[in-house]
Each structure stands twice: as structure tokens, then as C-alpha cells.
Amino acid sequence: MPVPTDWIEHRRHDRELVGWIRPARDDEGDGDFVVVDLLGRERTDAVDWLTAEEALEELGIGYLADPYELLLDDGRWLRVRITEVSTDEIRVKRDDWGAIDIPLLEYTVPFPIPHTLRIVDPAAPAEPLWS
Structure with missing residues (x-):
């Protein structure tokens, strides 16, 4: 499945892709964005942009191991x-x-x-x- 065009890549400081931030749907709550990991799993509810970035940074890629x-x-x-x-x-x-x-x-x-x-x-x- 190609990544939807509205998913925004998030890379850590060394340019390694750690996941995506996608726009939240109207039925997902008060936040604007949802975090998606490298396996395509949604990892947060709808949150603001800064919280989404922080969640991806904290998540990292260690779960792949x-x-x-x-x-x-x-x-x-x-x-x-x-x-x-x-x-x-x-x-x-x-x-x-x-x-x-x-x-x-x-x-x-x-x-x-x-x-x-x-x-x-x-x-x-x-x-x-x-x-």
C-alpha cells in the first residue's frame, strides 16, 4: 500500500524515518494529528503537532527489534x-x-x-x- 499523500514523514536528527504524522479525521477527537509508526500502526489518539512529533521521537525504531x-x-x-x-x-x-x-x-x-x-x-x- 502506498503511503497516503497526506501522511507527513517524520525523521529523527540523523534523517532516519521514524514514522508519519497524519491529519486526524473529524471523528477522532480534538487534536489535529495522529502518529503512525513504521509498521503502519496508529500510536496516538488525535493530538497537536508538537505532541505528535514528541511521540515519534520517544517511540523511535527500537520496537522493530x-x-x-x-x-x-x-x-x-x-x-x-x-x-x-x-x-x-x-x-x-x-x-x-x-x-x-x-x-x-x-x-x-x-x-x-x-x-x-x-x-x-x-x-x-x-x-x-x-x-
């Missing part, structure tokens, strides 16, 4: 790591915990992040799922 889970066709959730993000697609690979003796499994999901890719529940056991 978090473990995620991908819903496989057979209904199992596979622990994955994000390897690439663009407004065309999100690429992930099976979380291999640094093992070099297993095959690389990569998957592509659409942007914005679909419900089939979610952040790992911290209470879930962190066990590798080797196929």
Missing part, C-alpha cells in the same frame, strides 16, 4: 524477527536465536502490519519452533 509472532497457514504461531520494513511489505524471518545449523525461513506480509503478525506476549514461553 522486538520478537513478533506470525500466524502460519496451519494455525500455529511462529516466533519471528522483522528483517525489513517498507510501505510495500514487511519481511520477517523465523527467530533462530543465532543458530547457524537450521534453514532460514523468511516470510513477507503486507504493509500496514496485518493481524497475522503480532508482538510476542511477554508471558509466552520463548521456545524455538523448528520445522
